[in-house]
Amino acid sequence: MHVKNTPHIKPDNAPIAETVLLPGDPLRAKFIADNYLKNVQQFNGVRNMLGYTGEFNGKQVSVMGTGMGIPSASLYAWELINVFGVKRLIRIGSCGGLSANLDTFDIVIAAATSTDSNFMRQYELPGTFAPTASWSLLNAVAKEAEKQNIKLHVGNVVSSDVFYHHNSEDNKKWADMGVLAVEMETAGIYATAAAAGAEALGVFTVSDHIFKGSDTTPEQRETAFTEMMELVLPVAVS
Numbered sequence: 001m002h003v004k005n006t007p008h009i010k011p012d013n014a015p016i017a018e019t020v021l022l023p024g025d026p027l028r029a030k031f032i033a034d035n036y037l038k039n040v041q042q043f044n045g046v047r048n049m050l051g052y053t054g055e056f057n058g059k060q061v062s063v064m065g066t067g068m069g070i071p072s073a074s075l076y077a078w079e080l081i082n083v084f085g086v087k088r089l090i091r092i093g094s095c096g097g098l099s100a101n102l103d104t105f106d107i108v109i110a111a112a113t114s115t116d117s118n119f120m121r122q123y124e125l126p127g128t129f130a131p132t133a134s135w136s137l138l139n140a141v142a143k144e145a146e147k148q149n150i151k152l153h154v155g156n157v158v159s160s161d162v163f164y165h166h167n168s169e170d171n172k173k174w175a176d177m178g179v180l181a182v183e184m185e186t187a188g189i190y191a192t193a194a195a196a197g198a199e200a201l202g203v204f205t206v207s208d209h210i211f212k213g214s215d216t217t218p219e220q221r222e223t224a225f226t227e228m229m230e231l232v233l234p235v236a237v238s
């Protein structure tokens with residue numbers, strides 16, 4: 001792959017694979033590179049948004065942090081697809097559980113995303129865009145989950161611009177519409193991929209439950225979501 005630089009991604013001569021895993025936390029990217037990949041090369045360190053390319057099962061895959069929120073994640077998604085030729089983005093995030101059926105460490109997949117963000121306005125569409133998952137990635141992860149005997153919760157996830165809500169009813173309103181969980185990036189990543197003809201999928205581990213009050217530590221959010229990592233890595237190289 002022809003390697004260039006952008007203001008935010010400077011691989012120099014390191015490769016970027018056609019499939020990139022995207023955790024929000026760059027240290028989660030480092031954890032994956034350190035613990036799951038072989039022959040690792042770091043391809044980004046700009047702003048400490050760590051990116052690595054290595055091998056899993058003998059095949060190349062990349063992993064890179066996105067930072068938090070649709071503006072940050074979509075900027076990296078856009079550059080990875082449109083400058084570096086990436087074809088598949090798989091976000092591996094944490095999320096807050098909204099559905100009563102969820103508990104911490106459960107795995108959620110965003111078949112579709114809702115959002116309170118104005119990000120879609122740029123496309124000037126004559127209606128409301130519905131950012132959805134790539135069926136082929138979703139189907140592949142569902143098959144892998146069956147193989148590994150992992151229970152998935154698949155449905156609508158809300159990508160919010162707001163973590164600390166002024167209106168405490170906001171999350172309840174999404175829950176009342178059957179939305180499973182809340183996070184902050186996937187609608188922007190799905191839309192960016194759709195606009196460029198690439199594929200994207202959002203997979204999450206429930207880090208806390210908004211209504212049940214259960215929680216995980218920053219260290220767990222960095223290193224303990226291994227079931228999600230082990231679910232997605234075989235798909236990323238398939």
Ligand SMILES: O=P(O)(O)O[C@H]1O[C@H](CO)[C@@H](O)[C@H]1O
Nearest residue numbers: 023024025068093094183184
């Ligand atoms: O753990 P990550 O992947 O960053 O995802 C979630 O965690 C952050 C908020 O704590 C937001 O980025 C949200 O989407």
Ligand SMILES: O=c1cc[nH]c(=O)[nH]1
Nearest residue numbers: 094095096182183184
């Ligand atoms: O509660 C949460 C947990 C993770 N990510 C969010 O956006 N909210």
